[in-house]
Amino acid sequence: MPADPIELTLLHNRLTSICRQMGVAMMKTAYSPVFNEGFDFVCALFDPHGRMIAQAEYNPSMLGAAHHTVHWVLEEVGAQTFQPGDVWIHNDPYRGGCHLPEHMLIKGLFHGGQLSGFAATIGHIAEIGGKAVGALAGDATDIYQEGLRLPPVKLMDRGEHVMDIWKILLTNHRTPKLTWGDLHAMLGSLHIAETQWQELLAGRDIESTLRDTEELMSRSEAWMRREIAAIPAGEYRFEDWMENDGITNEPRALRVAVTVRNGEIIADFTGTDRQTRGPINATYAVTAAATYNAVFHLTDPQIPRNAGCNRPIHIIAPPGSMVNVTHPAPEIGGNSETHCRIIGIVMGALAQAVPERAAAADGASGCNFLFGGVHPDTGEFYANYHFENVGWGAASWHDGNDSQCAPLAISRNVPVEVFETRYPLLTRSFRLLTDSGGAGRHRGGLGTERIFEVRAPEITVSALFDRMQIPPWGLSGGLPGGTTSISIRLAGEKEFRLFTDAFHTVSPSKFTNILVHQGDCIRIVSSGGGGYGSPTGRDPRQVADDVLDRYVSPERAREVYGAGSLKTSPAVPGEGIP
């Protein structure tokens, strides 16, 4: 008998609700700001074959990767080895993972003694050992410098801690208390899934539930195929460049040919440059997640997100290239920086087919700023992974969003109050950056400028940025957005300088373990989004509003938009303090 669509919708919503509750538990109990403020995690449910049946709207980069990571674990250890209370942990990029900080915990869901599915979470553990405090070493040359690598191993055995594994983890991470807390938040999240799964199955039998989840996946697949079939068939090419790999200051090309045919999409990355010596290489799971993400942006957002909607999307990622790294190359920036750019090139290719649905390039850099040291107030070692939001690209129907997490994630930035409570860095200023949005009929979203002052005798800092030299592209005549930068004003100096100048780093955007001192100020600028359509087509009233709001300077309004004499709003109290 065909499944009732109302019943299916209710089941889909219930499963999604379970995933959302898993996320709320994680957010409320995790120790690290990257979890409880940044939402850098994902929660999902899988059927006994390891196919994703539901997810919540957390980090899309991890969601796309989870499909492959879970598959690997089940292939390697076998579903039959799971016992009630067992939890496996896994973060190995060379075993189906996305990048080293993303740790997956997976637990079997049992009903009546029978394995009926899996719950999994992936979370960004902020400190994982390796050469850089806070991970994301911008100048790593192999994976062994990037942190502790875990193949699928049991973290919990029938509900008991496997202390040998915990000891290895806690010994190798610089902030063991945070690791302990964050992993237990993930365990709590899995417990919520287990409890809710039992409640769900208390009201229905397992066979019909799994049959209905199968039907949900089939319907998602059919819906996605219809959406793709509505895109004009053809082959669309696009390329963009990573500006350096942290080791040599040379740009590296990412290339894609997207073929749309018969309700399928083939994203073929053949022609992308070889994998690099530095850490901007992406794993296959990263490239797949980025491709799904771009296609999801251009198709109906109402399609239930499960394994079905991935099926019509095929990825060809040549091994040994920047989009499918092979051992032992470093990969940690592949998920934070290159991931954004892969979304962008797939979007840029498909924009040729459906320009009215696509957006110009977003800022496409996590502006990852890592730091740590001994806190002067507590004497304890701390470390943090900090990222900035960027401007999003404008689209045919609206301006780009200002200061929003790059599309690989839905993460929030950490509030200044939380930041200053936990770390000896004072935020001297934090603002939207005038003129950082690419000009256009619809303007790109604005990036930000943040200035920190060091309030400890010394702090070790690292950076992994991109988009410092190659700006986010505009679309349909729109102009590029603003670029990123990270610079330092040493105590007693007047001007900010790039780290290449102040510390002789090879790359201005990727470096590791620089010691900064009390009174030094660090300035981080995030990139803006590209504009859409010719700037001369923008409504003059919108240009005037932008100038009044200081989104656009009077000079730029005159030069780029052809506006007459316009004035900004009066200065606000405290403006210009840094």
Added chain:
Amino acid sequence: MTQWKELGRARDYLQNQAVHCQLCGKILPRRAWVVSEEGCELVFCDSDCERLYREYWLPRYRTATS
């Protein structure tokens, strides 16, 4: 001839080399869809990757690689 074949690679921690799908490039954890053809073995994730290899990859790249 086509068949599922155990690679055993996932459990082998003594080597770092991986086996990749001939079409998509994904590392294969344990099982592969193996096609024997003209004395060669082609390794895929599954029959869907083999289908795309024939429909998409071969017509496009055979000349370049032969």
